[in-house]
Amino acid sequence: MSLLNKLVIASLPVVPKSLVWLVAKRYIAGKTLSDVSRVVRDLNKMKAMATVDVLGEFITKREESFPFRDECINVVNMIHSTKIDANLSLKLSQYGLKIDKELCEENLRAILAAASKVNCFTRIDMEDHTCTDATLDIYRSVRKDFPNVGVVIQAYMRRSEEDVRQLISEKANIRLCKGIYREPPNVAFQERKEVQDNYIKLLEMLLSTKIYVGIATHDYVLIDAAHSLIKKYQLQKNEYEFQMLLGVREDLRNKILEKQERIRIYVPYGEHWYHYSTRRFKENPEIAGYVFKAMFSNNNK
């Protein structure tokens, strides 16, 4: 990490919220559901689909999970009533995973019941390694009653090959990503090349068995490898999709759209945008650099 980016990250707590918003607004739809429907509509116009995420931090009390659960229900109803092309993504820790697994599953079942009424797919995001087993357990339990639910596999995890093998036998719908959390070497591959190699290996396992995969990456090496595998296994354009984050590598997004392939954009929104953004800036120093640039740009006046 460059000294400049280290300085920017260290000074984030004193950067005015309005300035953080200048940078964050590229990666976040806004604070409200109407912001989401506007952003998704624009994505749909360019033929991209979306997955909507209600932003939130780890919760510590049971009651804190309920507003997030209710907001997810509002999201699926809004998707249905506005007819936008979108589905829902959620992180189980926001619904009580680390407090009480039963509470978490109850909240998830309430969301899935509302989603299934309007035929909306729900993706369970994957969090750090302390959540992996519990997330897969809950996914498997709810999927018996709600088939319209999918899960995420992180290519940096050493266990993922075994998880993928199992999920293939269950005919799961999978998003494959590299993984975003800092994990110890006994749990996760650390080198970029090792993670890329494992991503390609897992992707081949999935595509060769015709599992529907959300190929979630902005890494052109992986996108090229995915295209080679798609060709090798002669997949139709409705048998996979690419996935990217809102505001990230729009050049790559547009190339995929030009090829008329399916692409879904991850659209986060909500009142908790500030904590989410500062966490993202810390994870990705490249974005932190933009905060510094914004401080001295005309946009700021």
Ligand SMILES: Cc1cc2nc3c(=O)[nH]c(=O)nc-3n(C[C@H](O)[C@H](O)[C@H](O)COP(=O)(O)OP(=O)(O)OC[C@H]3O[C@@H](n4cnc5c(N)ncnc54)[C@H](O)[C@@H]3O)c2cc1C
């Ligand atoms: C749709 C989607 C859903 C995801 N869901 C999960 C999940 O459930 N669990 C999980 O652990 N991780 C998730 N991730 C994050 C993922 O694991 C990676 O950490 C992230 O995508 C960066 O890896 P990359 O493959 O894009 O490659 P990188 O090599 O990290 O990125 C390639 C290039 O993309 C750009 N870039 C990548 N990420 C960002 C960013 N955040 N902001 C700005 N520029 C960026 C940079 O220019 C970078 O050089 C998700 C990612 C996507 C796209």
